[in-house]
Amino acid sequence: MFLRLTTALTALAVAAPAIAEEINIYSYREPALLQPLTDAFTAETGINVNVAFLNKGMIERLQAEGKRSPADLIFTVDISRLAAAVNAGLTQPVTSDVLTTNVPDIYHDPDGHWWGLTTRARIVYASKDRVADGEVTTYEDLADPKWKGRICTRSGTHAYTIGLVSAMIEHHGAEETKTWLEGVKSNLARKPQGNDRAQVKAIWSGECDISLGNTYYMGKMLSDSEQQEWANSVNVLFPTFEDAGTHVNVSGVAMTKSAPNPENALKMMEFLSSPMAQEIYAEANFEYPIAPGSEAVDLVKSWGSFDADSVNLMTVAGHRATALKLVEEVDFDG
Incomplete structure (x- = not known):
C-alpha cells in the first residue's frame, strides 16, 4: 500500500x-x-x-x-x-x-x-588545526580559562543547551552549575547565535576553536556541497561529565x-x-x-564511540526550569 x-x-x-x-x-x-x-x-x-x-x-x-x-x-x-x-x-x-x-x-x-x-550526542566540534588531541575531555573543562575567546555556541535558552545545563545540574547541583555557566560565558568568542552548523562555520572561518553541537549535524553538513568544507575542518569529540558519560x-x-x-x-x-x-x-x-x-550506519560510527550518560532523560528534564533560570541569571546570551 x-x-x-x-x-x-x-x-x-x-x-x-x-x-x-x-x-x-x-x-x-x-x-x-x-x-x-x-x-x-x-x-x-x-x-x-x-x-x-x-x-x-x-x-x-x-x-x-x-x-x-x-x-x-x-x-x-x-x-x-x-x-x-x-x-x-x-x-x-x-x-x-x-x-x-x-x-x-x-x-x-x-x-x-x-x-x-x-x-544524538551533544559533542564538541574542534578545529583540526588549532585544538590538539586530548585538549577537550569533559564538559566541565569548557569553563577552564584556557578556552577564553575560543568557544562558540548557540543560544543558552535553546532546548539543546538547556538539556545539557539540566544534565549538569543533575550531576553537580545548581550552584556549581551556575559557576560553570559563568565560566563558559567568559570563554565565548562571540555572543551566542545561530544553529549548530553556524558554530562549525565559525570554527572554519577562524572565529573560534571549539563549539557545542549535536552529532547528526556532521552528517547533514557532509551531505551539503557548500558545507562539506566546514565539516572537514573539525574533529568530532565526545566529552563526558566527570565520573559519568556523554550527554545524549x-x-x-x-x-x-x-x-x-x-x-x-x-x-x-x-x-x-x-x-x-x-x-x-x-x-x-x-x-x-x-x-x-x-x-548506526558506517558514517556515524566513523565519528567514534562513546558511553552515554546513564541518568534517565526524564530525570534530566525535571531540571529544565532551574536550568533556564540559571541561564537567565548569568545573562548567558548577553
Whole structure:
C-alpha cells in the first residue's frame, strides 16, 4: 500500500469517527524522514498512516483540539519537548513488553508516557588545526580559562543547551552549575547565535576553536556541497561529565491521551522500536538507534564511540526550569 501524507488534519477533528485501519501522527520531524518507516509499516500491517508536519505549536494545537483531536501519536525530538507534552497532560501511559525489550530504561519515561527511538550526542566540534588531541575531555573543562575567546555556541535558552545545563545540574547541583555557566560565558568568542552548523562555520572561518553541537549535524553538513568544507575542518569529540558519560538527547514517540486508534497506534510504536525500524529511522537523520542489536550506519560510527550518560532523560528534564533560570541569571546570551 502507499503512504497517504497530509499537511493538515484539522478537518478530521470534526469529521466522522476515525477509519478503523489508520493512524494519525503529528510530527515535529518532516514527513520525508518518516516515509521509509511508514511505508514499511503499512506494507507489513495494512494500516494507513497520515502525517501532519508541525514544526511549532504542537502542544497548543493538541490543547485546542482536546478530546476531538485526530492525533494518535506525536513524534518529536528533544527530551524537553517530550516532557512538556507529558506535563501538559496530553499523553497516556503505554505498557508493552515489546517496547520494554527494545528501549533501554534511560530512554523512556518511567511511567511509559514516551518512548525513545534514536539518540544524538551533544559533542564538541574542534578545529583540526588549532585544538590538539586530548585538549577537550569533559564538559566541565569548557569553563577552564584556557578556552577564553575560543568557544562558540548557540543560544543558552535553546532546548539543546538547556538539556545539557539540566544534565549538569543533575550531576553537580545548581550552584556549581551556575559557576560553570559563568565560566563558559567568559570563554565565548562571540555572543551566542545561530544553529549548530553556524558554530562549525565559525570554527572554519577562524572565529573560534571549539563549539557545542549535536552529532547528526556532521552528517547533514557532509551531505551539503557548500558545507562539506566546514565539516572537514573539525574533529568530532565526545566529552563526558566527570565520573559519568556523554550527554545524549532523544527522538521519541508518545500516544496522545485521546488517541482515536489506540490499538493501531500501539502497533506502530512497537514497530518503530524494532532494531530494523530504528536503523532506518536513525540512518535518515544520522543518529544512533537504541534497540539492542541495532547499529548506526558506517558514517556515524566513523565519528567514534562513546558511553552515554546513564541518568534517565526524564530525570534530566525535571531540571529544565532551574536550568533556564540559571541561564537567565548569568545573562548567558548577553
